[in-house]
Amino acid sequence: xxxxxxxxxxxxxxxxxxxxxxxxxxxxxxxxxxxxxxxxxxxxxxxxxxxxxxxxxxxxxxxxxxxxxxxxxxxxxxxxxxxxxxxxxxxxxxxxxxxxxxxxxxxxxxxxxxxxxxxxxxxxxxxxxxxxxxxxxxxxxxxxxxxxxxxxxxxxxxxxxxxxxxxxxxxxxxxxxxxxxxxxxxxxxxxxxxxxxxxxxxxxxxxxxxxxxxxxxxxxxxxxxxxxxxxxxxxxxxxxxxxxxxxxxxxxxxxxxxxxxxxxxxxxxxxxxxxxxxxxxxxxxxxxxxxxxxxxxxxxxxxxxxxxxxxxxxxxxxxxxxxxxxxxxxxxxxxxxxxxxxxxxx
Amino acid sequence: xxxxxxxxxxxxxxxxxxxxxxxxxxxxxxxxxxxxxxxxxxxxxxxxxxxxxxxxxxxxxxxxxxxxxxxxxxxxxxxxxxxxxxxxxxxxxxxxxxxxxxxxxxxxxxxxxxxxxxxxxxxxxxxxxxxxxxxxxxxxxxxxxxxxxxxxxxxxxxxxxxxxxxxxxxxxxxxxxxxxxxxxxxxxxxxxxxxxxxxxxxxxxxxxxxxxxxxxxxxxxxxxxxxxxxxxxxxxxxxxxxxxxxxxxxxxxxxxxxxxxxxxxxxxxxxxxxxxxxxxxxxxxxxxxxxxxxxxxxxxxxxxxxxxxxxxxxxxxxxxxxxxxxxxxxxxxxxxxxxxxxxxxx
Numbered sequence: 001x002x003x004x005x006x007x008x009x010x011x012x013x014x015x016x017x018x019x020x021x022x023x024x025x026x027x028x029x030x031x032x033x034x035x036x037x038x039x040x041x042x043x044x045x046x047x048x049x050x051x052x053x054x055x056x057x058x059x060x061x062x063x064x065x066x067x068x069x070x071x072x073x074x075x076x077x078x079x080x081x082x083x084x085x086x087x088x089x090x091x092x093x094x095x096x097x098x099x100x101x102x103x104x105x106x107x108x109x110x111x112x113x114x115x116x117x118x119x120x121x122x123x124x125x126x127x128x129x130x131x132x133x134x135x136x137x138x139x140x141x142x143x144x145x146x147x148x149x150x151x152x153x154x155x156x157x158x159x160x161x162x163x164x165x166x167x168x169x170x171x172x173x174x175x176x177x178x179x180x181x182x183x184x185x186x187x188x189x190x191x192x193x194x195x196x197x198x199x200x201x202x203x204x205x206x207x208x209x210x211x212x213x214x215x216x217x218x219x220x221x222x223x224x225x226x227x228x229x230x231x232x233x234x235x236x237x238x239x240x241x242x243x244x245x246x247x248x249x250x251x252x253x254x255x256x257x258x259x260x261x262x263x264x265x266x267x268x269x270x271x272x273x274x275x276x277x278x279x280x281x282x283x284x285x286x287x288x289x290x291x292x293x294x295x296x297x298x299x300x301x302x303x304x305x306x307x308x309x310x311x312x313x314x315x316x317x318x319x320x321x322x323x324x325x326x327x328x329x330x331x332x333x334x335x336x337x338x339x340x341x342x343x344x345x346x
Numbered sequence: 347x348x349x350x351x352x353x354x355x356x357x358x359x360x361x362x363x364x365x366x367x368x369x370x371x372x373x374x375x376x377x378x379x380x381x382x383x384x385x386x387x388x389x390x391x392x393x394x395x396x397x398x399x400x401x402x403x404x405x406x407x408x409x410x411x412x413x414x415x416x417x418x419x420x421x422x423x424x425x426x427x428x429x430x431x432x433x434x435x436x437x438x439x440x441x442x443x444x445x446x447x448x449x450x451x452x453x454x455x456x457x458x459x460x461x462x463x464x465x466x467x468x469x470x471x472x473x474x475x476x477x478x479x480x481x482x483x484x485x486x487x488x489x490x491x492x493x494x495x496x497x498x499x500x501x502x503x504x505x506x507x508x509x510x511x512x513x514x515x516x517x518x519x520x521x522x523x524x525x526x527x528x529x530x531x532x533x534x535x536x537x538x539x540x541x542x543x544x545x546x547x548x549x550x551x552x553x554x555x556x557x558x559x560x561x562x563x564x565x566x567x568x569x570x571x572x573x574x575x576x577x578x579x580x581x582x583x584x585x586x587x588x589x590x591x592x593x594x595x596x597x598x599x600x601x602x603x604x605x606x607x608x609x610x611x612x613x614x615x616x617x618x619x620x621x622x623x624x625x626x627x628x629x630x631x632x633x634x635x636x637x638x639x640x641x642x643x644x645x646x647x648x649x650x651x652x653x654x655x656x657x658x659x660x661x662x663x664x665x666x667x668x669x670x671x672x673x674x675x676x677x678x679x680x681x682x683x684x685x686x687x688x689x690x691x692x
Contacts, residue, residue: 022651187657190640190649192538192562198641198649206654213655216538216640218563218596222662225598250564252571256606257599294536294562295544297643303541305368308548309559311533316568 005162006045006053008126013057015045018162018196022203033062033081040088040095043194047163048237048273049132052094056125058085059102064118074114078106090285091246091315093238093275098128129165135270135329136167143173143233143268143327149182151230154220156189157248158200159235159268169268170233171204173327178210186212187229189220191248193293193312217250224261232258233327234318236269243320243337244281245269249313255322264324271329271345281317289314351508352391352399353475354468359403361391364508364542368549379408379427386434386441389540393509394583394619395478398440402471404431405448410464420460424452436631437592437661439584439621444474475511481616481675482513489519489579489614489673495528497576500566502535503594504546505581505614515614516579517550519673524556532558533575535566537594539639539658563596570607578604579673580664582615589666589683590627591615595659601668610670617675617691627663635660 003025006015012029013036020026028044030036036058039045045054062081068074082099089095105124106117147153153174160171167175177184186205191197198214205212215223223229232254236245245251245267258265278284291310297303304310326333326341333340349371352361358375359382366372374390376382382404385391391400408427414420428445435441451470452463493499499520503509506517513521523530532551537543544560551558561569569575578600582591591597591613604611624630637656643649650656672679672687679686 023648189564190538192536192564195643195649202650202654206651211655213657214640214650215657216563216595218535218538218599219657219659219662221599221602222595222659223657225662249562249568253564253567253599253603256567257602260602260606294560297541300646302369303536303544304548304560305552308552309557311559311561311565311569313565313568316565316571 003161004166005050006057006165007129008057013054013061015039015054016162017044018046018200019044021199030061033058033084036061037085037088047158048092048094048235049135049164049169049270051089051092052098052272053125053129053132053165055085055095055098056102056128059099060118060121060125063121066114066118068114070114071110074117075106078103089287091237091287094272097272101128132165132270133167136164136169136172138329139169139268139270139327140167140172140176142332143266144176144180146231146266146327147173147177147182147184148230150184151182152185152187152228154187154189154223154229154232154254155201156197156234156250156254157191158196160201160204162200162204163235169235169270171201173233173268174205174210175208178208184210186210187223188212188214189217189250190214191250192217196248220254221257224257224263229263231264231266233266233268236267236273237315238278238284239267239269239274239326240278240280240284241276241338241341242280243323243326243335243341244317245323245326246281246284246286246315246317249316252316252318255318259322265322266325266327267318267323268327274341274345276341281319284317287314288312349507350512351396352403352511354403354472359400359407361385361400362508363390364392364546365390367545376407379404379430382407383431383434393504394438394440394581395481395510395515395616396508397435397438398444398618399471399475399478399511401431401441401444402448402474405445406464406467406471409467412460412464414460416460417456420463421452424449435633437583437633440618443618447474478511478616479513482510482515482518484675485515485614485616485673486513486518486522488678489612490522490526492577492612492673493519493523493528493530494576496530497528498531498533498574500533500535500569500575500578500600501547502543502580502596502600503537504542506547506550508546508550509581515581515616517547519579519614520551520556521554524554530556532556533569534558534560535563535596536560537596538563542594566600567603570603570609575609577610577612579612579614582613582619583661584630585613585615585620585672586624586626586630587622587684587687588626589669589672589681589687591664591669591672592627592630592632592661593664595662598662598664601664605668611668612671612673613664613669614673620687620691622687627665630663633660634658
């Protein structure tokens with residue numbers, strides 16, 4: 001059965017409710033923008049590329065019944081909804097990139113009637129979706145060239161079909177390697193606190209018949225010490241102009257461990273994840289989330305006393321110096337990153 | 347209120363049921379050896395030094411009503427119970443060390459009547475308990491010399507009062523530093539899969555008014571990157587003759603991360619944790635535990651599909667080359683470890 005992470009269907013945004021996995025494959029039909037905002041906030045839909053599509057479809061959802069009678073009114077509604085959706089989560093570049101794509105289309109068509117603008121927004125959102133599917137396949141194709149037969153690959157969080165429209169970035173490389181019959185094995189870091197690695201990555205990899213083993217995040221170093229890992233591939237939420245990459249918390253740790261054990265460490269991400277307006281990783285906004293995610297074990301049982309303080313950054317930044325290469329949809333990018341990113345993504 | 351992790355009381359081994367913390371402070375009175383074996387297996391009592399005491403008291407519990415009429419019969423029962431207790435968990439040196447202390451006392455008193463041997467076992471177990479209390483204080487005293495005013499210390503798992511009789515090894519250093527008014531701060535790694543850092547370390551540190559912040563294991567690298575960690579102190583379950591140290595899974599990862607960030611990394615452990623019969627870390631037996639600990643989130647809810655494989659080593663080995671110093675109860679041990687361990691522990 002073909003599964004799509006996010007699509008427009010029955011006059012609504014249809015998503016897989018990722019908080020229900022792996023127990024249940026449940027779809028939600030989102031019919032208003034507040035529900036979408038909340039779905040993004042609590043990670044019912046997540047993953048940088050998927051958020052780009054969600055944001056773009058979200059603008060259409062919010063404006064499809066707009067009563068605006070002229071461009072000025074419509075533009076004012078557009079600005080409001082873009083700013084609202086943008087307030088859901090701060091780190092993933094694609095969310096803002098998706099919103100900007102929509103804004104640009106509208107601004108470039110000031111003379112169109114409101115009905116025409118709505119149609120353009122709908123089309124642009126679907127262009128983003130189609131492009132993402134192609135991007136992921138390109139990432140897979142470029143990345144698989146780095147994977148040798150019999151490799152064991154370590155990954156973190158979920159940069160798979162559930163983080164994109166349907167193929168994945170880091171996991172796209174894995175899917176493509178499998179299609180090329182490379183007999184790969186995968187170790188998935190569970191990825192505390194929300195366990196996207198356990199809940200989502202092992203779910204989608206086993207569905208595709210890929211040999212996957214689940215570990216706790218603190219076990220990755222031991223596998224490396226034992227010589228069991230040939231390469232690490234992670235996704236990214238935002239990549240700065242110098243190649244520094246923000247990704248799910250724990251990624252930086254894996255990059256340092258990879259360097260110590262002389263294991264290649266790759267970031268896989270489409271062009272839409274790059275933010276060339278940001279000079280380096282230190283300017284990437286890092287979301288801090290609810291302490292309850294750590295303290296209360298999925299809000300079900302207290303794992304620490306209420307008075308205990310918690311630090312819960314959702315992302316970290318891996319400096320480009322620890323990245324062996326970035327697998328983009330336009331090709332493999334190596335150091336020097338600053339110039340090669342510009343050259344390859346132009 | 348004075349809390350003791352383990353003691354002999356009301357003709358039973360009285361322990362804190364550590365699986366109930368931090369929700370409930372509940373005591374168990376263990377009256378038979380199978381219950382003790384199970385309590386050790388499921389970590390109701392855990393921590394290398396506490397296991398040494400539990401094992402020694404366990405031998406007394408098993409043999410106090412022995413009907414043996416001569417040394418030979420008693421010795422045969424002793425061997426059986428020692429081997430039984432020793433089968434509970436393989437890694438912690440102190441468990442076997444406690445059992446060997448008891449065996450040695452019995453073997454050195456072959457001419458004593460069975461009643462006298464029972465008494466000697468009881469006394470030896472209490473000697474182990476008293477010695478552990480002194481050891482922890484010595485570790486605290488030596489270790490606190492390494493702690494400067496205002497330091498922020500990162501620790502993993504629980505090497506505190508709950509892992510010993512009442513003061514701790516790694517946390518003993520922290521308690522002593524606090525007594526010396528050094529205004530320290532602590533970050534506690536939650537320590538997946540069983541969350542001893544979240545459930546036990548933050549519990550006992552907050553009880554003592556120490557400023558503690560809980561993080562997920564994969565966040566430690568980020569704190570180091572931000573320059574927030576001045577030193578790392580971990581306990582140990584077994585230390586080989588060359589200084590390689592087995593400790594809770596995740597410790598090795600912290601050691602590598604510390605080296606990368608030029609942060610001193612210390613192991614705190616009493617003499618009883620050293621196993622000079624083992625040449626290096628690669629000969630330390632590493633316990634692998636039930637996949638359910640990772641897959642089922644405390645056996646309450648599936649976090650991965652049943653068919654997903656899991657790798658769940660309970661410990662890892664940190665090579666001595668990554669250890670800045672070992673804080674023992676006999677003094678600080680630095681490289682070259684092989685010779686200095688011999689010299690200081692003699």
